[in-house]
Amino acid sequence: MSAPQDGPESLGVDLSIASVARMYDYLLGGKDNYAVDREAVVKLRLATPDIDDVARRNRMWLQRVVYFAAAELGIRQFLDFGTGLPTQRTVHEVAQEIHPDVRVVYADNDPIVLAHGRALLEDNDRTIMLDADMAQPDTVLRAPEVLDLIDFGEPVAAIYASVLHCLPDEAHPYEVVKRVRDALPSGSCLGLSHLESEDQAAAEALTESMRKSTPYWGRVRDRSEIRRFFDGFDVVEPGLGDIAEWWLDIPAVELPLASDYVRPSTASPVIEFGGAGIKR
Ligand SMILES: C[S@@+](CC[C@H](N)C(=O)[O-])C[C@H]1O[C@@H](n2cnc3c(N)ncnc32)[C@H](O)[C@@H]1O
Numbered sequence: 001m002s003a004p005q006d007g008p009e010s011l012g013v014d015l016s017i018a019s020v021a022r023m024y025d026y027l028l029g030g031k032d033n034y035a036v037d038r039e040a041v042v043k044l045r046l047a048t049p050d051i052d053d054v055a056r057r058n059r060m061w062l063q064r065v066v067y068f069a070a071a072e073l074g075i076r077q078f079l080d081f082g083t084g085l086p087t088q089r090t091v092h093e094v095a096q097e098i099h100p101d102v103r104v105v106y107a108d109n110d111p112i113v114l115a116h117g118r119a120l121l122e123d124n125d126r127t128i129m130l131d132a133d134m135a136q137p138d139t140v141l142r143a144p145e146v147l148d149l150i151d152f153g154e155p156v157a158a159i160y161a162s163v164l165h166c167l168p169d170e171a172h173p174y175e176v177v178k179r180v181r182d183a184l185p186s187g188s189c190l191g192l193s194h195l196e197s198e199d200q201a202a203a204e205a206l207t208e209s210m211r212k213s214t215p216y217w218g219r220v221r222d223r224s225e226i227r228r229f230f231d232g233f234d235v236v237e238p239g240l241g242d243i244a245e246w247w248l249d250i251p252a253v254e255l256p257l258a259s260d261y262v263r264p265s266t267a268s269p270v271i272e273f274g275g276a277g278i279k280r
Pocket residue numbers: 020021024058059062081082083084085107108109110113132133134135160161162163166167
């Protein structure tokens with residue numbers, strides 16, 4: 001395994017614009033971020049003071065939902081949409097500890113994620129990193145390398161961890177998830193978390209902050225909107241809710257936080273809402 005050698009400019013990264021992937025990396029104590037990302041996080045904390053904890057809880061949940069799909073459901077194929085920087089407990093690390101033959105397709109459209117992902121995965125012939133826009137699911141479902149790796153006759157776990165809020169309504173996020181659901185056989189799993197608030201002012205403050213920092217972002221949605229993504233799936237216990245509470249008895253590795261994070265005394269009314277479902 002080797003780190004990517006190319007600098008950000010040679011990867012086509014505009015260092016004057018924050019990226020969701022790199023902001024999230026910063027929230028999780030990572031080093032693959034730039035001044036513009038850190039400044040955007042500082043502004044984001046004004047809207048949602050405990051956003052660091054929200055992000056960290058999500059990444060802890062990602063480990064648990066992948067463990068659940070592999071260990072409880074016996075699933076050996078994963079499609080991870082909007083992978084993020086693969087530095088901390090990625091999907092294949094968790095799943096291949098349970099079944100070494102697990103195959104994973106990572107799909108993201110951030111150049112830094114793609115460069116790091118490809119470097120990390122070059123020695124793992126059961127994983128691929130695809131440059132794909134999740135708003136165009138057929139670019140994943142029909143990619144030749146995906147068809148080589150994934151058997152769509154066998155159950156697959158589709159993971160949308162903290163990504164669908166990146167899609168605005170004009171990108172038809174429900175159609176996107178439905179297209180993926182329709183491509184998967186019965187018994188497949190959907191693991192999905194999404195920024196949620198029932199407090200309209202809090203939802204708008206976070207959405208506005210993200211839209212000011214990044215050129216293309218969706219919005220925080222409420223729980224009735226997020227439940228719709230699970231149409232066609234039987235939701236597993238304990239149901240849909242704050243993923244921080246979901247199956248806490250599943251083991252997960254503790255993750256760090258940004259060194260400059262100061263936890264507020266009260267939690268904001270924003271959470272990652274979601275859970276898991278099994279396709280009927
Ligand atoms: C908040 S991070 C979540 C990372 C990871 N899924 C997790 O839960 O730890 C969101 C990721 O979605 C990716 N992303 C955003 N919009 C995307 C799109 N339209 N297509 C593919 N990836 C996208 C970003 O680049 C980023 O890596």
